[in-house]
Amino acid sequence: MTRKKSLLMLGDSLVEWGDWDTLLPDLAVISRGRAGELCETLSARLFDEIDSVREPDCILLMSGTNNLLMGSPHFTAIFQxxxxxxxLLCGKSTVFVNSILPMTAPGMTKEAVAAVNRELCVTAEGSGCRFLDMTAPFTEQCLPITRPCFLSDGVHLSTLGYQVWAGEIRKCCLAL
Known part of the structure; x- marks a missing residue:
C-alpha cells in the first residue's frame, strides 16, 4: 500500500472551513486555518505549526485575504x-503560495486583487516556492448566478468554490 502524500494547509477561514477530508481524500491533509487570521499572525505562529507536524510533502499558504479586506495591500512584504x-524549516516540502481568490466582496476590485497576486507570485518564485493562481479556474468554472463559487459575502466559498479550489490543489500536490 502506498502512503498518501501529506499536505499542510496554513491560512485563514477559507482553509479552516474547508471539508478537506471529503474534498481531498487522496491526500493526508493537516488543516491549520484560523478564521480572521492576518499574514502577520500566521508568520508569528509559523514555527509552532511546523514543529507540531511531521514534514509534509506539500505546504499550501492561503493568507492575505483579511489584510486586503482591511485595506492593507502591503501584506505581501510579510511573505518576503x-x-x-x-x-529553511521544511526543506523537503514543496511550498505553494495560493493567490488571493477573485473575490467579489464590496469595495474589492479585480485590479486590486490582480496587483496583490502579481506581488505574491514574484515573492513566491523569488523564494523558491510555487505560486498557485486561482484566477483562471474560478473565472472558467464559476458564474455569479448559476454557478457561484462565493457565498453572498463575496469572500467565503460555496461548495462549488471549494471543489474548484480543491481540484487545483490536488493537481499540484499529486503531480510532485
Missing part, C-alpha cells in the same frame, strides 16, 4: 520573510 523561514 515568512517564505525563506518556511523553506
Amino acid at each position: 520573510t515568512l517564505l525563506p523561514r518556511l523553506t
Whole structure:
C-alpha cells in the first residue's frame, strides 16, 4: 500500500472551513486555518505549526485575504520573510503560495486583487516556492448566478468554490 502524500494547509477561514477530508481524500491533509487570521499572525505562529507536524510533502499558504479586506495591500512584504523561514524549516516540502481568490466582496476590485497576486507570485518564485493562481479556474468554472463559487459575502466559498479550489490543489500536490 502506498502512503498518501501529506499536505499542510496554513491560512485563514477559507482553509479552516474547508471539508478537506471529503474534498481531498487522496491526500493526508493537516488543516491549520484560523478564521480572521492576518499574514502577520500566521508568520508569528509559523514555527509552532511546523514543529507540531511531521514534514509534509506539500505546504499550501492561503493568507492575505483579511489584510486586503482591511485595506492593507502591503501584506505581501510579510511573505518576503515568512517564505525563506518556511523553506529553511521544511526543506523537503514543496511550498505553494495560493493567490488571493477573485473575490467579489464590496469595495474589492479585480485590479486590486490582480496587483496583490502579481506581488505574491514574484515573492513566491523569488523564494523558491510555487505560486498557485486561482484566477483562471474560478473565472472558467464559476458564474455569479448559476454557478457561484462565493457565498453572498463575496469572500467565503460555496461548495462549488471549494471543489474548484480543491481540484487545483490536488493537481499540484499529486503531480510532485
